[in-house]
Amino acid sequence: MRSTDAACLTCRQKSRRCDRARPMCKRCISRGLQCGGYPDKFRFCGIATRGKWRNQNVPVDQVATSPTTQVQNASNDTSPAPSTRDEYPTSPDNSTPSDEQEIKRVLASAETGMLITHYDRVICPHQIALRVESKNPYRVYVLSLAYEQIGLLHAVLALSACxxxxxxxxxxxxxxxxxxYRLKAIAELGVAIRKVSSGDFNDSDRDGVFATIQILLLHDICESGVSLHGAHISGAMSICSQLKLDQRLTVSDERTVFFLGNLAWLDIIRSFSAPERLCFPQKLREKLLSLCDLRFESVNGCPRELVLVIGNVLEHTKAHSTGRISTEVFQNVLKGSIQKFYLWDSSRCFFPDANSLWLSVAEAFRHTCILSTRRLLDDTESAFTPHIQESVNQILDSISNIPASSPLIELLVLPLFIAGADCLSQHSRHYIMLRYAEIKARSEMGIYAPQDILEKVWQARAQQSNHDRNNVPWRPFRGLSQVDLENGRNNMLEQFFVFQQEEPDKSNDIRIASMTARKRFAGNDSTHLSILAVLYYHTLGNLDANLKEQLVGDTITLNKSQNSAWNCL
Incomplete structure (x- = not known):
């Protein structure tokens, strides 16, 4: 029997069959198109002159509700956040019956529909620099997988809500x-990792894990501009090792390669501050980058040739820090890498499109790699050294070619930070902060952590005497800051993620307890971190319920600032 539901606006405009899935048509998502949404069944307009509606108001299809209206309606909804999933069709082969039911319940919520629309139309366009938005892999891959993988769906909803x-x-x-949603995503991620590790999985299960990890990391970046935690990347690497993906991946594994390529770059960014955190081995990076298409550069900015060289630099720095290679070998590798960076010709590089500004992006990253390698080689070298300032100026000159209206400006958070750490002039520092403001205004993402560290470095330099030429490294300023306090919750979540893998029987208890506490003390923002900290230690220490209640009460009484909340952690 033919369905009486209206097709989505996109399918109607293209005169093609629509699967009428809610909240967005799966045919549109699978083709990377923006689903135009669904009209209300009827809107009475005018008087009919014939037919069954003769002499009555005629019902006609109404224009679908705009995302803005959906956002306003959902934000006015005082109902509790949905604990489950929607009526989007899922494949029985890719999820268990319980997962299918949960996905349907979550997607049935109006709030969920609004959040997915927000992710699709507001967040996705800023995750990749594309001229043709219909080819956005964050829409084609992530959304289609989210309707099959409950953990990824929760991660997407968490990012969108944040x-x-x-x-x-x-x-x-x-x-x-x-x-x-983030707590649920992390709990589901642990289940998914165990499923993949057991060997009872399919490609969607495996890619769902990688996609969930990337979305969770983007959630961190949305809040602060940087992910301070590495448990997720380590989890991805453990799956790669177990499945021997460095040997098995082929060009046909397009979706897997896309997610892992991005995680490999996030692994490198994380290792700029602490090379010992590097997870992905050079062999796997080489395999991934040999299979990646040019969307890798569209997402991350840095040309893959530079990624391989800086990855090798970080790998040898990690080996040197653990005593696995000598200082002589370490220095020779880094000096040779600096020469490779200087000899690399950006004009011979392949870029995602014909936009000439890609050359400026490539040059900015080239000198970012040069400056970072010099600092790994000798972090005490004076910032006044000519070759240090040459790289600073080259980075800033390259970035100056890119207007605030270009999507490429969003790729340059790292080059701005590396240049700023060795920047000496006041006007250049002011310029860096102006560009950060433009990036934040365009991307609508938080970039507080890099700015916070730069302010501290510059303040330390200002306290030096006029004749003091000693360097002020930025890495020591990675410690506790206002950004860390704001992300204290995420620290707890990372620890919870590891803990729930080690003791899965107890992980559900802490999840339920933390949700109960947040609902009970909703609106009391100053107690948020303390409650989660106490609950975390309650589970680890096996404290009885009465003592837990007493600790929660005492913490609320004593908690005068976020600092005391952090001390609980």
């Missing part, structure tokens, strides 16, 4: 909805 909450100053979404 971003929407920041964007609209809505604490309910940022502090309640986003945290609930």
């Amino acid at each position: 971003h929407f909450g920041h964007l609209n100053s809505n604490k309910h979404f940022h502090e309640a909805v986003a945290v609930d």
